Amino acid sequence: QPVLTQPTSLSxxxxxxxxxxxxxxxxxxxxxYRIYWYQQKSGSLPRYLLxxxxxxxxxxxxxxxxxxxxxxxxxxxxxxLLISGLQSEDEADYYCAIWYSSTWVxxxxxxxxxx
Amino acid sequence: EVQLxxxxxxxxxxxxxxxxxxxxxxxxxxxxxxNWVRQAPGKGLEWVSYIGSSGTTIFYADSVKGxxxxxxDNAKNSLYLQMNSLRAExxxxxxxxxxxxxxxxxxxxxxxxx
Numbered sequence: 001q002p003v004l005t006q007p008t009s010l011s012x013x014x015x016x017x018x019x020x021x022x023x024x025x026x027x028x029x030x031x032x033y034r035i036y037w038y039q040q041k042s043g044s045l046p047r048y049l050l051x052x053x054x055x056x057x058x059x060x061x062x063x064x065x066x067x068x069x070x071x072x073x074x075x076x077x078x079x080x081l082l083i084s085g086l087q088s089e090d091e092a093d094y095y096c097a098i099w100y101s102s103t104w105v106x107x108x109x110x111x112x113x114x115x
Numbered sequence: 116e117v118q119l120x121x122x123x124x125x126x127x128x129x130x131x132x133x134x135x136x137x138x139x140x141x142x143x144x145x146x147x148x149x150n151w152v153r154q155a156p157g158k159g160l161e162w163v164s165y166i167g168s169s170g171t172t173i174f175y176a177d178s179v180k181g182x183x184x185x186x187x188d189n190a191k192n193s194l195y196l197q198m199n200s201l202r203a204e205x206x207x208x209x210x211x212x213x214x215x216x217x218x219x220x221x222x223x224x225x226x227x228x229x
Contacts, residue, residue, distance in 0.1 A: 048217040104162035
């Protein structure tokens with residue numbers, strides 16, 4: 001079982017909200033980790049969006065709009081990326097990552113389609 | 116402005132070697148940990164290696180351990196990745212990233228093929 005699991009795809013309408021999940025493998029407690037999120041548009045390099053551990057330990061990436069936010073769902077052991085007010089330009093692949101056991105681990109990515 | 120510029124990629128035969136470089140500017144390079152992250156064509160992101168700011172702490176992904184060597188020269192604001200015993204599955208765009216991957220270079224393409 002991978003350390004981080006992300007759904008392969010997600011679709012939502014312009015103006016709506018999108019909720020991305022990054023589920024940590026059983027036995028790895030989401031509460032103990034900072035979850036990092038990255039956006040990669042087609043043909044472009046990845047962009048750092050934000051990191052989230054708790055409401056008192058979070059950081060927005062430089063120039064990242066406030067409609068991008070992080071959270072956690074302890075009940076499902078998942079980190080969450082929330083995008084409100086979806087725009088067509090938000091269509092991209094979204095990756096989560098954690099620093100785990102002296103390695104960086106990336107999730108497989110979720111492709112967001114805005115339709 | 117933070118800039119990371121990779122170079123050194125190219126076409127190499129299986130079993131061959133390449134040395135990637137990353138030139139950093141716009142920040143105090145010696146104060147930051149650095150990484151190499153790769154992305155195979157049409158695939159997701161895969162972390163390759165980490166080096167601490169002083170160069171003394173180093174980690175590798177299992178997939179490259181024993182074949183790749185990361186290093187840095189803080190006097191030259193440069194990061195390196197020596198890649199030996201290259202395999203077809205090492206074919207990817209290799210990115211240099213700062214710290215928690217808050218900045219990325221444009222990447223350099225490594226193609227391993229006969």
